Amino acid sequence: MATPGYTVNNLMAGAQQNVAVTPGITILRLNAPAAAFKRFFVWELDLGQSGPPNATDCSVQWWLAQCSATAAGTGSATTPEPTGGGFVAAANIDIAVTVATGNYTAEPTTYTAGQSFYAKAINQRSGAFWQAAPGGELYFPQLASTGPGLRCYSATYASTALARLNFTEI
Amino acid sequence: MYLAPKGYSVVTDALGKETREDTAKCWHCQHIIFVVAGADPNEFFCRQCMQPICQDCVGKPCEHWEARLDRQEATDRWLQQRFAEKLAAASNENELQRLNAAIERERFLHDIKAP
Numbered sequence: 303m304a305t306p307g308y309t310v311n312n313l314m315a316g317a318q319q320n321v322a323v324t325p326g327i328t329i330l331r332l333n334a335p336a337a338a339f340k341r342f343f344v345w346e347l348d349l350g351q352s353g354p355p356n357a358t359d360c361s362v363q364w365w366l367a368q369c370s371a372t373a374a375g376t377g378s379a380t381t382p383e384p385t386g387g388g389f390v391a392a393a394n395i396d397i398a399v400t401v402a403t404g405n406y407t408a409e410p411t412t413y414t415a416g417q418s419f420y421a422k423a424i425n426q427r428s429g430a431f432w433q434a435a436p437g438g439e440l441y442f443p444q445l446a447s448t449g450p451g452l453r454c455y456s457a458t459y460a461s462t463a464l465a466r467l468n469f470t471e472i
Numbered sequence: 473m474y475l476a477p478k479g480y481s482v483v484t485d486a487l488g489k490e491t492r493e494d495t496a497k498c499w500h501c502q503h504i505i506f507v508v509a510g511a512d513p514n515e516f517f518c519r520q521c522m523q524p525i526c527q528d529c530v531g532k533p534c535e536h537w538e539a540r541l542d543r544q545e546a547t548d549r550w551l552q553q554r555f556a557e558k559l560a561a562a563s564n565e566n567e568l569q570r571l572n573a574a575i576e577r578e579r580f581l582h583d584i585k586a587p
Contacts, residue, residue, distance in 0.1 A: 341541070370576055412576070420504045427486030432504065438478025438497045440504075441537065443544045447576060 306386030307345065307470030308398045316378025316405035318352065318462035321362060325413070326455025328406040329465040331369060331377065332442070333449030335401050342400050343439035344450060346468035347420060350429030353461020360458035361423045364430065364465075366440075368417035369451035375410035377403035385468060400449075400471055410451060419450060426459045439470075477507060499523035502537045547582050551575050 312318060312329050319327050329349075334340065349364055380403060384396040419440050424430050434440070442449055454463050477494035481504075484490050494507040500518065503526040518525045520534035552559075555575055562568045 370579075417501065419502050422481070422483070424483055425485060429484050431482045431484075432479060432495065434479040434497075435477060438495070440497070440502055441541060443541045443548075445544060445548045447548075447572070447579075448544070 307384070307468055308382035308400070309385050309466060309468045310380055310382040310402040310404070311466040312380070312404035312464060314383075314404065315380040318464070319405055319407060320353070320460050321351070321454055321456050321463050322460070323457055324363075324455045325409070326363070326453050327463075328369075328375065328377065328409055328451050328453050329463055330380075330402065330404045330467050331406070331410065331449060331451040332467065332469060333369075333401050333403075334442075334444045334446050335399055336446045338399055339444040339446060340399055340471040341441060341444045342469050342471045343441045344467055344469045345434045345439045347430075347432045347452070347465070349431075349452070349454070349463070349465040350424075351426050351459060351461065352464040353459075355426045356459050356461075358458050360426050360456060362426055362454055362456040362459050362463070363423045364421070364452070364454045365418050366420040366450050366452050368414040368419075368448060369410050370412040370414070370448050375406050376408035377406040380404045382469075398469075398471060400469065402467075413451060413453070426456070479504065481506060496524045498526035498529055499537055500525050500529040500532070500535055503528065547579055551578055551582075554578075 310330060321327060332342065347366065351362055382398045382400070382402050384394070420432060422430050440450070452465050452467060478497045479495040481493045481495050482490050496505045496507055498505060499521055505524065505526050516525050516527055516530055518534050521536050555571060558571055559568070562571055
């Protein structure tokens, strides 16, 4: 059974953007709001390429890294949905305070490469999944400006990507 | 010492073949470590907090991730107090953005000075 929490993916708002060469594009980003913030932890990642594969076989690199809001970029605000079984399609009252943004058209510029939490290179026809065991979740501070950004890039693959992040607030 | 995996990773290729790996978490920087079968689990291990760490954190002082979270949040509270009057007096969006950039610069300088 899934941990009670929230799930967010980049089909929930905005238009998917094409994967670009390094430094790539930000698919999803989480950060605490300006007020009434909470710590949160990420416990599941699911990611893959959703567009037609390139004729030249190639890899796509994914990484989840700390991102600050100095130049926050432009993305689509996304409302995470609860995973704990309490989801009501209309008038949902289990609402995350954590801000989720997806499908960036202008990149947030201040990624901290030294604080990279997940890094994986996969084939363009592959998908990747990671789930934390209890105690292995990735914790993030209750800072309005800082949070994890899930980014992907490829030298060759140039179509869309799809990613899902599951997280819980504490 | 036996270290229980703290997660698992699955990569599925185009033919449906799954590559499964156990993962651990570095307790200093929270980097996900993909466990190599047969590797010595004590190769990268902090003898102070008795937790697995990643290769990049070897030889660095022990700072548990939770302590780092506390420090980041304390820095943020200090910065918010320091800039509170200016933020309240900001009259337009540009000024607010400029102040937020100044806060981020201060945070960056504070972070690199910290041990």
